[in-house]
Structures are given as C-alpha cells and as structure tokens.
Amino acid sequence: MLKIENLHVFYGGIHALKGINLNVEKGKTISLIGANGAGKSTTLRCIMGLVKKSEGSIVYDGKDLTGFKTRDIVKMGLVLTPEGRRIFPNLSVKENIMLGAYTRTDKTEIERDFDRVYELFPRLKEREWQVAGTLSGGEQQMLAVGRSLMSKPKLIMMDEPSLGLAPLIVKNIFEIIREINDNGVTVLLIEQNAKAALEIADYAYVLETGKITLEGKGSDLLNDPDVQKAYLGEAVTKNIEKNE
Amino acid sequence: MSLNIFMQQLVNAASLGSLYALLAIGYTMVYGILRLINFAHGDIFMLSTYIAFYAMTSFLLPWYISFAIAIILTILFGILLERGAYRPLRNSPRISIMISAIAASFLIENLAIVIFGGRPKAFPSVPAFSKIISISGVSTSSISVIIPIVTFIVLILLGYIVNQTKMGMAMRAVSKDYEAARLMGINVNTVISFTFGIGSGLAAIGGVMWGLKYPQLIPLMGLMPGLKCFIAAVVGGIGDIKGAVIGGFILGFGEIMIVAVSAFLPYDLSGYRDAFAFVLLIAILLLKPSGIMGKSSVEKV
Numbered sequence: 244m245l246k247i248e249n250l251h252v253f254y255g256g257i258h259a260l261k262g263i264n265l266n267v268e269k270g271k272t273i274s275l276i277g278a279n280g281a282g283k284s285t286t287l288r289c290i291m292g293l294v295k296k297s298e299g300s301i302v303y304d305g306k307d308l309t310g311f312k313t314r315d316i317v318k319m320g321l322v323l324t325p326e327g328r329r330i331f332p333n334l335s336v337k338e339n340i341m342l343g344a345y346t347r348t349d350k351t352e353i354e355r356d357f358d359r360v361y362e363l364f365p366r367l368k369e370r371e372w373q374v375a376g377t378l379s380g381g382e383q384q385m386l387a388v389g390r391s392l393m394s395k396p397k398l399i400m401m402d403e404p405s406l407g408l409a410p411l412i413v414k415n416i417f418e419i420i421r422e423i424n425d426n427g428v429t430v431l432l433i434e435q436n437a438k439a440a441l442e443i444a445d446y447a448y449v450l451e452t453g454k455i456t457l458e459g460k461g462s463d464l465l466n467d468p469d470v471q472k473a474y475l476g477e478a479v480t481k482n483i484e485k486n487e
Numbered sequence: 488m489s490l491n492i493f494m495q496q497l498v499n500a501a502s503l504g505s506l507y508a509l510l511a512i513g514y515t516m517v518y519g520i521l522r523l524i525n526f527a528h529g530d531i532f533m534l535s536t537y538i539a540f541y542a543m544t545s546f547l548l549p550w551y552i553s554f555a556i557a558i559i560l561t562i563l564f565g566i567l568l569e570r571g572a573y574r575p576l577r578n579s580p581r582i583s584i585m586i587s588a589i590a591a592s593f594l595i596e597n598l599a600i601v602i603f604g605g606r607p608k609a610f611p612s613v614p615a616f617s618k619i620i621s622i623s624g625v626s627t628s629s630i631s632v633i634i635p636i637v638t639f640i641v642l643i644l645l646g647y648i649v650n651q652t653k654m655g656m657a658m659r660a661v662s663k664d665y666e667a668a669r670l671m672g673i674n675v676n677t678v679i680s681f682t683f684g685i686g687s688g689l690a691a692i693g694g695v696m697w698g699l700k701y702p703q704l705i706p707l708m709g710l711m712p713g714l715k716c717f718i719a720a721v722v723g724g725i726g727d728i729k730g731a732v733i734g735g736f737i738l739g740f741g742e743i744m745i746v747a748v749s750a751f752l753p754y755d756l757s758g759y760r761d762a763f764a765f766v767l768l769i770a771i772l773l774l775k776p777s778g779i780m781g782k783s784s785v786e787k788v
C-alpha cells in the first residue's frame with residue numbers, strides 16, 4: 244500500500260533521513276520506533292509532502308507521491324495525526340472534527356462518520372461546543388484521532404499518540420487504534436512507548452539516526468535482546484521525561 | 488441648540504468610527520493569518536477611492552456601478568499584492584516581509600502621485616448621499632447615517648463568513664497552525680488570498696464611503712487613516728476582529744468628542760484630534776499590551 248525506497252531528507256545541512264526503506268502492507272498495523280531525533284516524524288511529514296525529499300521514492304496506492312500537494316495526498320486517503328496533536332485551540336470540538344472532512348463532499352457519509360467519531364469518543368460529544376484549547380491532553384488526543392478519521396483514511400499514520408498521557412488513557416488510545424485497524428484501515432504507528440507499539444504491530448521498523456537498523460515481526464522485535472536493551476528498558480523513563 | 492450640535496457630532500462619531508472599524512479589520516485579519524502588519528493597507532484604501540472617482544468622472548458611470556468596480560478591483564489588487572510582495576517571502580525571516588510591506592506602501596503612494604497627480608481631487612457628490620436629513624431637529628447629511636448602517640450590515644456578513652462558513656473555519660484554522668491546516672487538506676494559499684480579498688474589500692467599502700463623507704482625494708490620504716486604524720487594531724487586540732471594530736469605534740468617538748467638547752472649553756482642543764490615537768496607543772500599551780480583546784493567558788496546546 245505504501246512503499247518507501249531510499250528516502251533522503253535534509254534540513255539545511257542536517258541529514259535527517261539517510262536512505263530509508265519501508266513497506267506498509269494493506270490492512271496491517273506497522274510500527275516505527277526509535278529514539279528522540281531519529282527521524283520518525285520527519286519520515287511521516289515527508290510522506291505527507293510537508294518536507295521535501297532530496298532523493299528516493301514514496302509510492303502510495305501505486306502512485307509516486309513526488310510533487311503531490313498535501314491536500315491531494317489527504318484526498319487519496321493517506322492521513323497523518325501529527326505529533327503533539329495540533330488540534331485548533333480556537334475552534335470548537337465540533338469544528339475541529341468537521342475540519343477533518345474538509346476535502347470531502349459526500350454529505351450523508353460525512354454525517355455518518357461524524358456520528359461514528361462521537362460513538363468512538365463519547366467524551367467529545369459531551370464537549371461538542373467547548374473550545375478545543377480547553378480540553379485535557381487526553382481529550383485533545385482523542386480529538387486529533389477523531390479529526391483524522393473524518394478524512395476517511397485508508398492509511399492512517401499516527402505520530403506518538405500516547406505522548407504525555409496517563410497510562411489508562413494510553414491503554415484506551417491503543418484500543419482505539421486496534422479498533423480502527425479492525426475496521427479495515429491500515430495503520431502506521433510511531434511510538435516512544437516501544438512495548439505497546441510492538442505488541443500491537445504486525446510488522447515493525449527500528450529507526451536510528453536516520454537509518455532503519457532493524458525490522459521484523461512485532462513479536463520478534465519484542466524478544467530481540469538489542470531492542471529490549473535499547474528501547475524496552477528505556478520506554479518507561481522516556482515517558483516520564485516527556486510527561487514533565 | 489448645543490445639544491443638537493452634540494447629537495450631530497454623535498452621528499459623525501458613529502460614521503467615522505465605522506470607517507475606522509472597516510479599515511482596522513483588514514489589519515487585524517492579515518495579522519491574524521500572516522503575523523504581518525500590512526503597511527500598504529491604507530494605500531489600498533486610497534486606491535479604492537480613486538478608482539471610484541475615475542469610474543464616475545472619466546467613465547461617467549453611475550455611482551453604484553462605480554462603487555462596485557472600485558470594490559472588485561481593490562479586492563483583486565489586495566490579492567495581487569499578497570501574491571507579488573508577500574507570498575515569495577513567506578518562509579523568509581519576518582523582517583524581510585515587513586520591509587516588503589513598507590516598500591509596497593511607498594511604491595503605491597508614489598505611483599499614485601505620478602498617475603493620479605499630487606493635486607487634491609474632489610470626489611463627486613452623489614445626490615442620494617448628500618441630502619440633508621433631520622430627525623427631531625438634528626440635521627445631518629444622509630451619508631453620515633448610511634455609513635453606520637452599511638457597516639453594521641457588512642459586519643454581520645463578515646461574522647457569518649468567519650464563524651459559519653467552511654472558508655471561515657479554514658481561516659481560523661490557518662491563523663493558528665499552517666501545517667495542521669494543510670494536513671486537513673486546506674489549501675493555505677487560497678485561504679490567505681481570501682483573507683486579503685476580504686480585508687481589501689472592507690477597505691474599499693470604507694474607501695468609497697470615505698470619499699462621500701470627506702470628498703477630498705490626495706494620493707497620501709491613506710496614510711493617516713491607515714496608521715490610526717493600525718492603532719485601532721492594536722488597541723482592540725490585534726488578530727481579533729471584534730477588537731478591531733471596538734478599537735475603530737473608540738478612535739472615531741474619541742476624535743470627534745475632542746472636537747465636540749472643545750466647543751465648551753476655554754481653549755480649542757480640536758487641533759489635538761490626530762494625537763488622540765497615539766495617546767490611546769500609549770495608554771493601552773501601558774495598561775494592557777495585548778489589547779482590549781487580546782488574550783494574555785496562554786492556551787494549552
């Protein structure tokens with residue numbers, strides 16, 4: 244469904260991605276883990292056309308995305324829930340959700356998806372008219388996910404959805420991710436919380452300073468001693484750091 | 488008698504305040520979306536009155552067609568200005584785009600002097616607007632009453648666009664986060680063009696009404712109102728449309744009241760009316776730098 248080959252990205256002189264290969268199969272949940280600054284967000288932002296690549300190819304649904312506008316990529320069902328939620332704080336909860344459907348014109352289906360988002364996140368419905376900036380962190384994350392679902396994703400990419408959330412809410416978010424996947428949406432997940440990310444993943448990649456250093460089935464990586472040492476032991480402390 | 492004069496001044500204040508409000512909104516909307524002070528906004532306002540002037544005097548078109556042409560051309564001009572002078576610099580340091588705005592302002596002013604001539608021109612008087620009407624003894628020209636009414640309608644329309652339409656929603660989204668807006672499939676360039684179009688359109692509506700009320704045109708006529716309305720936007724809380732309207736009215740009322748009150752004072756203060764805006768600016772910067780409607784609290788992001 245999504246195939247990335249030899250992807251290079253520079254930020255000025257910083258070589259952020261150094262030839263990444265990545266394959267996302269349709270219907271699967273794929274995780275991409277790695278330390279801070281490894282280039283995970285850069286990968287996703289590049290896929291969405293928000294940063295330019297200097298080399299390599301990104302093929303989605305059989306189409307090379309080179310030169311595509313973000314808007315056209317979204318229309319093709321490739322959707323990103325960005326790192327740090329990035330909800331619109333000055334808009335109401337309802338407006339935020341509706342913005343997810345900005346490019347769509349199928350009115351009745353939009354209504355239906357809208358109701359589905361509220362079913363999935365009843366808390367958002369209670370806060371329908373509240374200004375989104377006043378939501379709690381967990382609610383904002385739910386809003387960000389709900390908003391993405393309104394774009395009718397075929398492939399949803401989530402950048403650290405559990406960032407800064409309490410364990411109970413993290414669990415909830417992961418349940419939702421599973422549910423989204425069960426409904427036929429392919430998921431590409433980025434996480435600091437490596438354990439949860441590997442548990443949920445059919446296949447996973449480890450990114451280190453701009454290079455994929457390891458890949459394999461989620462369960463295999465979970466048991467890999469290198470991964471355990473580098474990511475699973477640290478996952479807890481990192482989350483604490485981010486919480487602060 | 489003096490009460491009558493006072494009432495007249497009140498009408499004048501309402502119409503001047505309306506004109507300032509229309510102009511101030513353009514500053515605040517552009518700032519809200521680009522974090523740019525569009526120094527050329529006052530000159531866009533000036534252009535609209537000249538376009539209306541030439542449409543009526545050289546092309547002998549009726550006033551309503553002339554005004555429509557003035558508004559449409561001014562909107563197009565505002566959109567082109569953003570395209571030509573601001574868009575290429577959007578990813579450059581903030582100072583570059585600001586310098587570009589100042590340059591655009593000087594360029595328009597000086598081209599206007601070359602093309603329109605430096606000598607003042609008299610805006611043609613339109614009988615429908617220059618009638619003297621009197622309500623219970625207070626008499627005033629009809630334009631002074633029409634300005635606040637038109638402004639009121641325009642503001643309601645603007646409120647509808649910004650708060651109820653998809654484009655308005657996109658504008659508010661873009662004003663907070665370009666990248667997240669892009670991820671929604673919003674075309675940020677279109678939204679920015681639209682914002683410049685609205686701001687310029689409001690300036691043009693204000694411009695033609697200004698011409699009717701103060702019928703003397705000079706190429707630098709946008710300078711002082713532009714500066715004052717920028718202040719009005721800051722006073723109201725820059726980026727906030729309601730704030731700009733409030734700021735514009737405070738300014739309009741303040742200025743006219745200085746003149747009105749002068750009539751009762753031993754010395755004439757009316758010469759200080761232009762200073763009012765600056766005094767107000769200093770006061771607000773000391774008391775509430777974020778402006779009347781400005782939020783000083785940080786939103787959770």
Ligand SMILES: Nc1ncnc2c1ncn2[C@@H]1O[C@H](COP(=O)(O)OP(=O)(O)OP(=O)(O)O)[C@@H](O)[C@H]1O
Nearest residue numbers: 254257259277278279280281282283284285286326
């Ligand atoms: N806009 C930018 N300008 C310059 N350098 C950048 C920019 N964005 C990211 N970088 C650099 O690129 C590298 C990769 O950043 P990226 O955000 O992709 O990391 P990440 O894996 O998502 O990290 P994190 O887990 O902290 O979110 C980092 O070294 C970062 O400093």
Ligand SMILES: [Mg+2]
Nearest residue numbers: 283284285326
């Ligand atoms: Mg990141």
